[in-house]
Amino acid sequence: xxxxxxxxxxxxxxxxxxxxxxxxxxxxxxxxxxxxxxxxxxxxxxxxxxxxxxxxxxxxxxxxxxxxxxxxxxxxxxxxxxxxxxxxxxxxxxxxxxxxxxxxxxxxxxxxxxxxxxxxxxxxxxxxxxxxxxxxxxxxxxxxxxxxxxxxxxxxxxxxxxxxxxxxxxxxxxxxxxxxxxxxxxxxxxxxxxxxxxxxxxxxxxxxxxxxxxxxxxxxxxxxxxxxxxxxxxxxxxxxxxxxxxxxxxxxxxxxxxxxxxx
Amino acid sequence: xxxxxxxxxxxxxxxxxxxxxxxxxxxxxxxxxxxxxxxxxxxxxxxxxxxxxxxxxxxxxxxxxxxxxxxxxxxxxxxxxxxxxxxxxxxxxxxxxxxxxxxxxxxxxxxxxxxxxxxxxxxxxxxxxxxxxxxxxxxxxxxxxxxxxxxxxxxxxxxxxxxxxxxxxxxxxxxxxxxxxxxxxxxxxxxxxxxxxxxxxxxxxxxxxxxxxxxxxxxxxxxxxxxxxxxxxxxxxxx
Numbered sequence: 001x002x003x004x005x006x007x008x009x010x011x012x013x014x015x016x017x018x019x020x021x022x023x024x025x026x027x028x029x030x031x032x033x034x035x036x037x038x039x040x041x042x043x044x045x046x047x048x049x050x051x052x053x054x055x056x057x058x059x060x061x062x063x064x065x066x067x068x069x070x071x072x073x074x075x076x077x078x079x080x081x082x083x084x085x086x087x088x089x090x091x092x093x094x095x096x097x098x099x100x101x102x103x104x105x106x107x108x109x110x111x112x113x114x115x116x117x118x119x120x121x122x123x124x125x126x127x128x129x130x131x132x133x134x135x136x137x138x139x140x141x142x143x144x145x146x147x148x149x150x151x152x153x154x155x156x157x158x159x160x161x162x163x164x165x166x167x168x169x170x171x172x173x174x175x176x177x178x179x180x181x182x183x184x185x186x187x188x189x190x191x192x193x194x195x196x197x198x199x200x201x202x203x204x205x206x207x208x209x210x211x212x213x214x215x216x217x218x219x220x221x222x223x224x225x226x227x228x229x230x231x232x233x234x235x236x237x238x239x240x241x242x243x244x245x246x247x248x249x250x251x252x253x254x255x256x257x258x259x260x261x262x263x
Numbered sequence: 264x265x266x267x268x269x270x271x272x273x274x275x276x277x278x279x280x281x282x283x284x285x286x287x288x289x290x291x292x293x294x295x296x297x298x299x300x301x302x303x304x305x306x307x308x309x310x311x312x313x314x315x316x317x318x319x320x321x322x323x324x325x326x327x328x329x330x331x332x333x334x335x336x337x338x339x340x341x342x343x344x345x346x347x348x349x350x351x352x353x354x355x356x357x358x359x360x361x362x363x364x365x366x367x368x369x370x371x372x373x374x375x376x377x378x379x380x381x382x383x384x385x386x387x388x389x390x391x392x393x394x395x396x397x398x399x400x401x402x403x404x405x406x407x408x409x410x411x412x413x414x415x416x417x418x419x420x421x422x423x424x425x426x427x428x429x430x431x432x433x434x435x436x437x438x439x440x441x442x443x444x445x446x447x448x449x450x451x452x453x454x455x456x457x458x459x460x461x462x463x464x465x466x467x468x469x470x471x472x473x474x475x476x477x478x479x480x481x482x483x484x485x486x487x488x489x490x491x492x493x494x495x496x497x498x499x500x501x502x
Contacts, residue, residue, distance in 0.1 A: 015264070015265050015266065015267060016265065018267060019265070019267060019475075019477055022267075022473050022474075022475060023469060023473050025473075026469075026472050026473035026474065027472055027473070030280070030472050033280075034280075037284060041284070041288075057331065058331060058332065058335050059335070061339075062332075062335035062336065062339060063335070065335070065338065065339040066335055066338060066339075069338050069339075069342075073421060073424070076421065076424045076425070077424055078424070081423050081424050081426060082423070082426070083422075083423045083426075084426065084429075084430075084434075144434075144435055144436075146422070146435065147300070148299075148330070148334075149299035149300045149330065150296065150297065150299055150300030150302075150439065151300045151302070152435055152436055227423065228423050252331075255331060256331030256332060256335065257331045257334070258334065258335070258338070262421070262424075263421060263422050263423045263424070
């Protein structure tokens with residue numbers, strides 16, 4: 001392979017040759033990278049959908065990205081970060097009703113016999129009436145409710161702070177688990193919440209809207225108001241409460257939405 | 264005779280071409296998100312002038328009912344958009360390339376002359392370096408718009424955790440309007456940009472891929488060392 005015995009003295013390239021050469025190389029690289037980008041995009045578009053489970057409905061790489069992004073942004077979460085609050089006068093008179101899943105599809109529901117079912121462990125449960133909940137200190141909030149669809153509305157809610165509720169009913173031990181799960185009585189709608197947002201001081205179990213008892217379509221007798229989440233997590237008509245260290249079932253996470261959906 | 268003159272650095276070219284498809288994906292997935300609450304339009308005296316967007320537009324691009332998918336794409340490609348933009352900004356600051364980019368005190372007056380020239384109203388064009396005055400303004404603006412999209416995006420994305428950013432953007436509701444408006448701005452920028460690139464021609468376009476442009480130098484000038492300061496007033500430095 002030694003060729004130094006007749007090292008050819010190459011004539012220096014002319015400007016014209018240099019231009020041609022650099023143009024050729026550059027556009028070659030450009031086309032190669034461009035083709036790679038298109039191939040990568042096709043790979044992402046054709047990526048298989050995740051196996052339905054706690055989450056579902058989106059492409060595997062996109063779900064991985066959502067989960068990774070969640071971990072990154074949870075670093076910025078703090079219970080000292082409060083949602084902006086407003087005067088009561090700013091609240092809308094008739095808040096929007098966007099979804100009735102778990103409500104309109106439950107004909108057996110009887111509000112007079114309703115009790116919150118708290119699952120303590122696999123064997124024991126606790127049942128709490130609305131009177132017991134209303135007896136606790138009331139927390140009010142007027143804030144900008146944000147829907148994942150993109151609309152927002154200033155609404156006025158009142159109820160018991162979720163952390164007060166957990167303390168009063170001696171559920172703090174259970175609440176040390178990473179997640180809380182909430183379901184409607186007919187289990188048609190369900191959400192999972194990380195411990196962080198459960199203990200956020202503005203998270204409440206609401207029984208009043210605009211100073212009056214909540215209507216059925218807004219989630220009577222008791223609903224969740226969690227201002228650090230999109231509306232999809234603000235479960236109406238709470239039936240069951242569970243605690244776990246893994247993610248509980250979540251209605252919209254099964255349909256391609258981010259599990260975290262935090263604000 | 265022809266001389267090769269370096270024009271665009273590798274990093275500038277790289278970030279330019281990465282940004283193009285990434286921004287396209289951001290706008291595309293952003294439309295999926297916007298569709299779910301497509302509240303914006305322009306009306307004058309109560310008469311609706313434009314509605315964003317008409318049904319045919321949504322159907323043509325298969326936009327309806329894809330909110331979750333749009334969010335998933337948007338929250339992945341936002342990283343590429345941010346990192347790529349950050350690379351460009353940091354490079355531009357530390358390489359000194361900002362000197363050729365930022366408008367100077369004459370730019371706003373000169374940009375007007377450039378505009379008149381481009382519209383064939385004025386014969387001459389003010390002398391320029393890498394970018395003419397109009398380009399300086401446009402390219403600086405587009406970077407500021409990119410920063411604006413990141414900031415307003417964060418304001419909508421985490422309005423509670425980044426409440427101060429949200430406040431800075433005029434609140435959640437207004438931040439969403441700004442975020443949307445900036446996107447419309449990109450589309451207008453793109454249209455003008457493409458027309459200008461076509462008008463400027465091959466030499467100019469090649470520079471954004473290969474980095475150099477070819478200029479005609481007079482024989483007499485050959486003695487002097489070639490520096491980047493040496494500029495020919497060509498219309499070709501446009502786009």
